[in-house]
Amino acid sequence: MGPAAQFILAWRMLADRPGRFLLSVTGVAFAVVIMFTQLGFLNGITDSSINLADRLRADLVVVHPQQEHLKSGVEFSHFLLQQVRDVPGVAAALPLYLSANYWANPQDGGRNRVLIIGVDLDDPMLDLPELAAHRDALRGPDTALFDRRARAELGAVAPGTRSTLAGRPVRVVGLFELGPNFAYEGHLLLGTANFLRLPRQRPDDVDLGLVRLAPGADPETVRQRIRDRLPGRLDVLTSAEVARRERDITTRKAPVGIVFGLGLLVGFAIGTVVCYQILFNEVSDHLPQFAMMKAIGHRPRFLAGIVLSEALILSGGGWVAGLAGGWGLYAFLEDRTALLMDLTAPRAGVIFVLTAGMCLLAGRLALKKVQATDPADLF
């Protein structure tokens, strides 16, 4: 008698009471939606946190050794970047400037914190296609590209909109897409020349040095050469390492990541309790039948198979229902928070594993009651 027999039996036992089954699935789905929401926030934050790092198209990135992440504002001298340029294998080393400042809502004048990015217009080493389209316009004085996906609080902005950035007038010449994160409501993209016109910005305060390698140069070799040339004065990372650093900082060190990670755990715990309650009732109702099956010679493993199959069926049903709920919720949250809420297949898979895990854990607990039944009590 294979596992199929136990699965079919489990299904028949659950389906025998459709009303109760639906209620149970709803209970599990509730926990699934909680987990989806928490995972959504967690991913939304990390996805958003690496939004800029993700667009870097440099072969290597040099930063100040004390810079923990892109927003920490630890800068290094342009002079060091020039020395990087002289390292064999380096084709180009250009500065990327970052500055947090305020943007005035053009409609109501409200101030919002944005991140201003100053790029080399000729060789930005960023994956932002809109940049090339507006390159010439951005050479004009006090011009900027505005993040289309910035929060609504920043106001309705279209090409031609005029407002104030860091206390200076600015004209939006086009839009690009990046999206907000937990630190900034939106982003503005400026050419280096315009960026350096902002208050307190000096060419020497470079945030990131973007390095392009000469064709055929080995990144590891060049990385080592830069380190040897400027020992202890610069860190050399790859674009992927910058992204990983951003993600780690948000999920492990920043409170938001911990909060939602914990939320995920709480969702899991709630789901386990709900699922246990459901399975415990299910098992309790069938206890004499389980005892009978034991008595007539079904192995403990067979009974365990039935209970765990019930758990799996519940988790499957709960997951499908929860997925539908999660989908709607993500659309709603993305609309309201402008955070990236991507329901990708791997993430849905993670939730399925968690759902199955919580149901199986609950099943394992409920199984104890089955194992404790004494078939001798039937007589």
Next chain:
Amino acid sequence: MSSPVPRETAIAVADVDHHYGAGEARKQALFGNRLDVRAGEIVIMTGPSGSGKTTLLTLIGTLRSVQAGSIRLFGTELAGLSPAEQVRMRRQIGFIFQAHNLLEALTARQNVKLALELSDTPPAEHDRRADAMLEAVGLGHRLHYKPRHLSVGQRQRVAIARALVNRPRIVLADEPTAALDQESGANVVALLRRLADDQGAAVMIVTHDNRILGVADRIVNMVDGRVVSDIRIRETMLICAILKQCDVFKEMSPSDLTDVAQKMAEERFPAGAAIIRQGESGEKFYVIAAGRAEVRRTAEGSAPAVAILGAGGFFGEVALLRDQPRNATVVALEPVVAYTLAKADFLGALRTHKSFEDQISAQLFHRG
């Protein structure tokens, strides 16, 4: 009266004690019980609640572990079996519970198949076997009904079909007819009787239902954890019928006859075996139930046959009455089934029944 076919011992209970609880609360439920049930026998167990009959049934059913003593099912010792071995052993047993414990989610057929899946029956046969079994309990028209759409009696019959579908050699039933009306109860009992007769199953039924006592081979009564009486109903009736044919017993009242019969034990002898030998001391009185035996008396070196005894024939009383050695040898000419009465019981019956004594005296006179 056909002679009973020799049957092996299906259930052998020896010196079984059982305790519940531990420490101060430890309470003995069974005291040194002995009980043998042969294949093909139906044994009804009666007794007040708390008398230990259920405990004994669960021990025989391998639902509890044997603590002290020995229980053998067709030769397999239950004491000391591992839990996995206990589970395997239980598959050989048909259980009929008072509460039917059917799975509500399954149809009658699916419920019966739940037991079939434990057998070696090829899966392709399952539907057919289950249907045939349900047909046999009169539910051929209810194969696809779930328990909630069946009457109480029908549910019990599904449970019985489940217990019997694997043709178990041992059936343990707890009040199988309690929920049934007269007719259904009679059907169930007839089914159990057929299983015992045709397949040599040993059936133990715990019941208070007087209506089904007639089906039993034996009635075992338990009180306070002990078997206090073990009445072999069918065998007793058989022995009485044989005793009735003997000249010496035919004047006895039915109740005296029953008393004698109940004290008799069955013994079997292969063809050619000496049942008693001349010169040995006499310990038993013999009545032949089946087969023929020859009486030989040795005198001056030769041992001529002096008589041939058939069913209803008896011998061995002279040595008991006179307290002398056997005065003849009795040899089985063909397989012989005999019922024997121990000397003390024989003399006891003699004393209480005056006319019996007269008959014997007359007999002794004739045999000289």
